Amino acid sequence: MKDNTSRSTATTALQDPIFPEGIEGCIGNTPLFKIKSLSDATGCEILAKAEFLNGAGNSPKDRVALSIINMAEADGLLTPYSGDTIYEGTVGSTGISLAAICRARGYLAHICMPDDQAKEKSDLLEKLGAEVERVRPAPIVDQNQFVNRARNRAAEHTADPNRRGRGIFADQFETQANWQAHFNGTGPEIYTQTGGRLDAFVTGAGTGGTISGVARFLKPRLPKLKVVLSDPQGSGLFNKVKYGVMFDPKEREGTRRRQQVDTIVEGIGINRVTSNFEAGRELIDDAVRVSDEQAMAMARWLVEKDGIFVGSSSAVNCVAAVKVALQMGPGHRIVTILCDSGMRHLSKFWARVGPIGGKDDVTLDDVLNAATKQNG
Ligand code: PMP
Secondary structure: OOHHHHHHHHHHHHHHHOOOOHHHHHHOOOOHHHHHHHHHOOOOOEEEHHHHHOOOOOOOOHHHHHHHHHHHHHHOOOOOOOOOEEEOOOHHHHHHHHHHHHEEEEEEEEEEEOOOOOOOHHHHEEEEEEEEEEOOOOOOOOOOOHHHHHHHHHHHHHHHHOOOEEEEEEOOOOOHHHHHHHHHOOOOOHHHHHOOOOOOOOOOOOHHHHHHHHHHHHHHHHHOEEEEEEOOOOHHHHHHHHHHOOOOOOOOOOOOHHHHHOOOOOOOOOOOOHHHHHHHHOOOOOOEOOOHHHHHHHHHHHHHHHOOEEEEHHHHHHHHHHHHHHHOOOOEEEEEEEEEEEHHHOOOHHHHOOOOOOOOOOHHHHHOOOOOOOOO
16 A cells, blocks of 8 residues: 655645745736737747736836835835825826835825826725826826826925925836836846747837836847837837837827827827837837727637736737737747736726627637728
8 A cells, every 4th residue: 555655755845935025025926828829820829928917016017116116215215104205107007006015115105197097097096095196188298297297296295394204206207217127027037937938029118118128138138039019009109110200200290199199008109208118229129000909809809719808008919919920920939918907997998898708700810900090
């Protein structure tokens, strides 16, 4: 009869566990998994970095918020539990990550965001105890634009002798702490998880921190790697990467498109070059334009075929990853980012995606040909 010595040996060999320290300890080391349906349909390995599994604010912005706060503390600009307030302009994700980490470290969070973003995000911010200002969408030259409003609020705090603690502006669009979080975390993780073998990295840009930080880590190690920007309709970055100019010269000066990105996609696509985008711009090899219709068709596909429920920027990334796979041909390995969950987009993006479970014979061509508008 077989004894159970090996089992008891295993028990005694157990070591004292090391637990992650709070929610901060649950940031990073996200899984990289194969999206089966897209891999099968393209003959490539399409791998997704599940950034929505970051454990504080459930997006890649956890890495950035932690990096900004750590750097400010190291520079002596913030002290935990001293009443200091962090101000930020955000379409939501960075604010949510900051608000959660602020709670854990004893700071206050004051978040300014455009009022056309999904309500779930400002509701969540309020539940995290952040002070939330929803402002009308405005061009960057307007002092009431959400980023300017946050910068001004931090300056008002600093100028007011009656305010408790200090006020700092997190400044995700311009601070080097942003792309460095991805250079130190997301990039090395992708390199290790793929065993250093990948052919393309595809992602969108809001601040540009993800694409720049990951490209700056991977490109020197993998010179043949293609870094591709996925860009929603209405964003100027596609033209910037493809032709070196933000706008098609045929477009009139001062049109609305110059101010705002005309898409239902949230979090990516922008009409200016931020410091974080500039940090990696020369490492970006190509850009792919994705229409709202393609993004919605992909979001539905991912649920129907794989049970993956993501937000709009993740859907854009997956459309672009497929386009890159089809350009490169079978046998290539392509990594993209799943930024956040569909739960953050129920009232806006997902309200437009429509019901799941109708046709089960949808093809990739159907997704790519979904009422194309401004495709590239
Ligand atoms: N997806 C979502 C949902 C976001 O909120 C953001 C950041 N605004 C991004 C993608 C883009 O990331 P990055 O700022 O690093 O370019």
